[in-house]
Amino acid sequence: MKTLIVEDSNSYLKVLSLQAERAGFTPLPASSGSAGVELFDSERPDLVLLDIVLPDIDGFEVARRIRQLERPGDWTPIIFLTALDGDKHLEKGIAAGGDDYLYKPVSETVLAAKMRAMQRILQMRQSLLVVTRKLDAANQELRRLSALDGLTGVANRRHFDAMLDREWRRAQRQGSALSILMCDIDYFKSYNDRYGHLQGDECLRQLARTLQQGLDRGGDLLARYGGEEFVVLLPDTGPEGAAFVAGRLRRALAELRLAHEGSPFGEVTASFGVASGLPGTDGDAQALLAAADRALYAAKQAGRNRVAGQPAELPAENGVAS
Numbered sequence: 001m002k003t004l005i006v007e008d009s010n011s012y013l014k015v016l017s018l019q020a021e022r023a024g025f026t027p028l029p030a031s032s033g034s035a036g037v038e039l040f041d042s043e044r045p046d047l048v049l050l051d052i053v054l055p056d057i058d059g060f061e062v063a064r065r066i067r068q069l070e071r072p073g074d075w076t077p078i079i080f081l082t083a084l085d086g087d088k089h090l091e092k093g094i095a096a097g098g099d100d101y102l103y104k105p106v107s108e109t110v111l112a113a114k115m116r117a118m119q120r121i122l123q124m125r126q127s128l129l130v131v132t133r134k135l136d137a138a139n140q141e142l143r144r145l146s147a148l149d150g151l152t153g154v155a156n157r158r159h160f161d162a163m164l165d166r167e168w169r170r171a172q173r174q175g176s177a178l179s180i181l182m183c184d185i186d187y188f189k190s191y192n193d194r195y196g197h198l199q200g201d202e203c204l205r206q207l208a209r210t211l212q213q214g215l216d217r218g219g220d221l222l223a224r225y226g227g228e229e230f231v232v233l234l235p236d237t238g239p240e241g242a243a244f245v246a247g248r249l250r251r252a253l254a255e256l257r258l259a260h261e262g263s264p265f266g267e268v269t270a271s272f273g274v275a276s277g278l279p280g281t282d283g284d285a286q287a288l289l290a291a292a293d294r295a296l297y298a299a300k301q302a303g304r305n306r307v308a309g310q311p312a313e314l315p316a317e318n319g320v321a322s
Contacts (some may be wrong), residue, residue: 001119004028006062007038007081008054012104016049016081016111023112033057037065045076047118048096049111052082052089060096067097068155075125077118078282081106149224151201152208160231167235168285171278174185179242179276180288180295181232183211183249184268186304188228190262206229207253214249231292239276239309246272246307254305271299275310 003025007013010031027275030036030042033054036139040048048066052059054186068078068225080093090101100114147159155163171178185191185207194199204224211230212222221233232249234242250272258268273296277288299308 001047002026002043002045003047003049004030004036004040004043004113005049005253006026006033007049007051008032019108019111020049020115022108023115025115031176033059033144036062036089037069040066041069042074046122047115048076048078049115050078050080051104052080052084052093054102063093063097064318073129075122076176077122079114079118087297090176134311145152149208154208154212154230155221155223157223157225160221160233163221164233164285164289167233168279168288172235172280173234175278175280176236177276177278178288179234179237179239179274181234181246181249182225182273182289182292183230183246184271184274184296184300185261186265186271186300187263191260191268194260194262203258206256206258207268207270210252211249211255212221214252215245217265220245230244231289237276239274241272242276243307246274246309250305265305269305271296271304272307273297273299274307276309288321 001024003020003022005013005031008031010136013029013031017029020027025047028039028045028081030039031042033056036048036050036054036117048063050059050062054062059080059082060214063080066076066078077100078098079102080098082089082093083104093101099118100109102114115151130204146154150212167178170176185204188200191203203296208222208224208230211232215222215232219235223231223233225231232245234245234263237245250270253268253270260266260268263269273292273294275288275291275295279285279288295309299306302308
């Protein structure tokens with residue numbers, strides 16, 4: 001452990017350095033306050049023994065400067081050494097950033113005991129920091145996992161609801177558009193009946209990966225909404241842009257060419273409902289979600305494997321129905 005010793009008496013500085021060495025510490029001697037501050041900045045010692053009365057700046061000011069030089073989260077124990085008596089000096093030393101206070105001349109046994117006590121505190125603090133970092137990392141991972149759907153690995157409904165509320169408020173502040181896509185896998189019950197639930201789960205995972213890959217903006221969010229339903233949140237996106245994304249996603253799923261003998265299409269397909277709004281003036285977030293759900297129902301009623309939305313806003317071509 002490196003120990004900075006700031007003492008203006010050269011003879012006592014040597015004594016303290018020898019005592020520190022015998023206690024198993026590496027001394028860094030300084031004979032003035034400014035020299036001690038410079039040595040602290042360059043060497044970053046683990047412990048500081050600091051005289052109060054110094055030829056340039058006093059120990060209280062040295063302690064304050066040391067605290068200013070410490071990096072965020074760092075702590076260096078400071079033990080004041082002084083011949084001054086009285087509680088006011090003790091109070092002033094603690095206020096300046098000191099941690100302990102010894103009167104000179106200090107017994108070598110007492111000094112060694114104090115230094116080892118500070119060493120143990122440092123070691124316990126370091127262990128606590130390591131545990132705290134591990135706990136923070138575990139909590140972050142737990143929060144991440146709690147936001148994901150266990151089967152597909154995309155966001156779950158709870159996380160989607162929270163993000164929808166946040167993006168709605170943000171769109172209100174900025175006056176920007178917000179869109180939602182609802183996606184339902186066509187005839188998925190018959191897929192499970194024919195191929196089994198394990199194959200059905202694998203199909204959902206593959207479809208989720210394809211949908212995720214089809215979103216090329218960092219702010220877009222794909223979530224599994226329940227069963228074979230997925231939902232996409234598209235911030236800063238109006239009806240035309242939302243319809244374009246929905247059409248692209250529908251085609252990407254169709255291009256997988258996953259066999260589905262229980263579907264009239266012979267392959268796995270999906271239907272999409274699109275809804276867009278200006279949160280500054282239109283309804284609320286749940287109303288927008290309900291509009292997307294109604295549009296999805298319209299797509300299914302119109303024959304499935306298509307995109308549906310507001311008639312005045314979505315083109316009825318390339319798989320888009322109005």
